[in-house]
Amino acid sequence: MSTENVLLKFAPEMHKNYLLHILNGKMPSYGSSLDTNRAVLMYFAVGGLDILNSLDSITDTRKKSIIDWIYSLQVINEKDLTSGFQGSTNLNTIENRGKxxxxxxxxxxxxxxCLSSLLMLRDNLERVDRCAIINSLKALQLPNGSFKGAIDGVESDMRFVFCAAAISHILNDWSGIDVELMVDFILNSISYDGGIGQAPELESHCGSTFCAVAALALSENLDRLTRAQFDNLRRWLLFRFDGGFNGRPNKPVDTCYSFWSGGALKILDAYDFIQQENNHQYVLMTQDRRGGFAKWINCVPDPMHSYLGLAGLSLMDFGGLNEMFCELNITKRTNEFLEEVQKTWM
Amino acid sequence: MSDCSSDENENDTILYRDRPEWKDVTPLKQDDGDEPVVAIDYTEAFEDCYDYFRAILKKKEISERALELTKTAAQLNSANYTVWQYRREILKGLGKDLNEELDYIQKVILKHSKNYQVWHHRRIIVEWLQDASKEKYLTETVLAKDAKNYHAWQHRQWVIRTFKLFDGELEYVDTLISDDVRNNSAWNQRYFVINNTTGFTDEVLDREIDYTLNHIKTVTENESAWNYLRGLLLHGKEGLSNNKKVTDFCEELYKSGNRSPFSLAVIVDMCFEQLNEGGGDSRYTPQRAKELCEELINKYDIIRANYWKHMIEMIDKTMKDENIESSN
Structure with missing residues (x-):
């Protein structure tokens, strides 16, 4: 393995430029496979800038135009229960605007x-139809407690359980979720090894484990884990650390798990058990000379790993980065802004 | 990201706007607002195809040409779930042969085996057909390239559970574990099969414990096998610390000088269990647990030193609580 491109000095300026380029520029056409999830890409870019304390590098006019673009993705459809936000404009035409x-x-x-990005951009969610979105959540929960991603045509798993819990938390309204059923699904997805899979009986995975733990925390149900489940879960997550973090036993370490595993450990109050001086080394080795982070050393960086790399470094208390509110996967200061916004809804 | 391999579709170099059979359709441009965010520099072919996709979606056209168009749209972005959803509507509307669709989606899956949407499409077609006879082979083909592909395992478990295809699965898992004893997905599948077939009866437990210990013997630093062993012991009446076969194995391993952190961690937990539940096995004392924790802290698991220090504190705290209890 060549180490020529390994850059161990943290370069926040370059990451800022990389993320601004994702946000404001045009991704090359090979990014077309990400076309239906542009809102998620935006969340990675804006969220990364938030962690870097660089949201000021987006001008106020641009912030306004990003906010308007986000609202152009909002669907309000009480009849078909499809309210929320689209991931992209790829079905939108001048003719069907607002229809x-x-x-x-x-x-x-x-x-x-979209909701998280609006908060990062300090939009007070005034134009969000909270009721319609909460009502539509009801249509997405399955009899086993899990959630599907959309009203039809999309799979279901723990990722969307997290999303449902996060949306309910942000909008401060849990009436769209059968929380008991959701908790059952999560508890049923705990594996024999202590970790949590994407659904019952599937292999434990750090991504799904993070989603499950965050959903329990947001819904104030962490105490539903028995003492043994709690201990085994922490043990399983701690063993994901191997210089960097892997996502499953006997898999290679990968930048994104520095947040998925690290964030879950934070929520479970166990992160300090692996806190040591040089933990950031692996993530820094996946830093690209032109900005951004990759999954592995000497690989092409991408927005997801760039965001999660920064979030992971923030957990390590490294580089003067903004602190994370892991339960929502946003910064603490953005969560504080959310709390202010929520006060106006009382 | 899209790949650049060519499809067998001979038409794919001709833009839709230049095809005579599409002359009656007015393409519809995407409305990305005045100042787009996270824009993608679509190729001309991508824009052309999706302009026509939006146009026929508006009419909800159910036709052969619409079906062909969804193929191109999926080739340009196989993660577009709307394309697949619409394609299914067309397949239904035209009453197409779903076995042909299975052949097609198999090719797509073999190219994009880490894509949620293509597996979801496959699953729905299998549901419609109520025929899962090709699924084991498909997932085996994918797992032959990447034995830990989560999508393939998820699909395989769904198929096996739904269509009761447990026969032969344990043998398959065994092959994978023989190929790579560290394949955690295979160990998980082993648990899945037993849990849904024989269950963990005493006899099965005994067999599985032998199986696992044999594999640990060959590679001691294998978290997957140790985790499976713990999972097994949860089913036994004896807990972690009272299965003679397991305790003898661990002691022998320790005596041989082996200091795999997984093995040390198990012995620590055995001591802790005896402390909590009262055991009486003189090998598993709080004192020994603390000594092992020290070994882990100083030598064998330095990166988790703080955790093992915490374990020592927990042991001390439990001992103190028990003393208070017994003096009351």
Whole structure:
């Protein structure tokens, strides 16, 4: 393995430029496979800038135009229960602007990403139809407690359980979720090894474990874990650390798990058990000379790993980065802004 | 990200706007607002195809040409779930042969095996057909390239559970574990099969414990096997610390000088269990647990030193609580 491109000095300026380029520029056409989830890409870019304390590098006019673009993705459809946010404009035309047409449906991950991004941009969610979104959540929960991503045509798993919990928390309204059923689904997805899979009986995975733990925390149900479940879960997560973090036993370490595993450990109050001076080394080795972070050393950086790399470094208390509110996967200061906004709804 | 391999579709170099059979359709441009965010520099072919996609979606056209168009749209972005959803509506509307669709989606899955949407499409077609006879082979083909592909395992478990295809699965898992004893997905599948077939009866437990210990013997630093062993012991009446076969194995391993952190962690937990539940096995004392924690802290698991220090505190706290209890 060549180490020529390994850059161990943290370069926040470059990451800022990389993220601004994702946000304001045009991704090359090979990014077309990400076309339906542009809202999530935006969340990674804006969220990364928030962690870097660089939101000021987006001008106020641009912030306004980003906010308007996000609201252009909002679907309000009480009849078909498809309210929320689309992930992209790829079904939108001048003609169907503001109208509910076939397949212009919200996607739960993008609803979460849009609401979070609005908060990062300090929009007070005034134009969000909170009631409609909460009502539509009801249509996404399955009899086993899990959530599907959209009203039709999309799979279901723990990722969308997290999104449902995060949306309910942000909008401060849990009436769209059968919380008991959701908790059952999470508890049923705990594996024999202590970790949590995407659904019952599936292999434990740090991504799904983070989603499950955050959903329990947001819904104030962490105490539903028995002492043994709690201890085993922490043990399983702690063993994910191997210089960097892997996502499953016997898999290679990967930048994104520095947040998925690290964030879950933070929520479970166990992060300090692996806190040591040089933990940031692996993530820094995946830093690209032109900005951004990759999954592995000497790989192409991408927005997701860039965001999660920064979030992971923030957990390590490294580089003067803004602190994370792990339960929502946003910064603490953005969560404080959310709390202010929520006060106005009382 | 999209790949650049060519499809067998001979038409794919001709833009839709230049095709005579599409002359009656007015393409519809995407409305991305005045100042787009996270824009993608679409190729001309991408824009052309999706302009026509939006146009026929508006009419909800159910036709052969619409079906063909969804193929191109999916080739340009196989993660577009709307394309797949619409394609299914067309397949239904035209009453197409779903076995052909299975062949098609198999090719797509083999190219994009880490894509949620293509697996979801496959699953729905299998549901419609109520025929899962090709699914084991498909997932085996994908797992032959990447034995830990989560999507493939998820699909395989769904198929096996829904269509009761447990026969032969344990043998398959065994092959994978023989190929790579560290394949955690395979160990998980082993648990899945037993849990849904025989269950963990005493006899099965005994067999599985032998199986696992044999595999640990060959590679001691294998978290997957140790985790499976713990999972097994949760089913036994004896807990972690009272299965003679397991305790003898661990002691022998320790005596041989082996200091795998997984093995040390198990012995610590055995001591802790005896402390909590009262055991009486003189090998598993709080004092020994603390000594092992010290070994982990100083030598064998330095990166988790703080955790093992915490374990020592927990042991001390439990001992103190028990003393208070017994003096009351």
């Amino acid at each position: 509910n047409t076939l397949y212009k449906w919200a996607h739960i991950a993008n609803t979460y990403a």
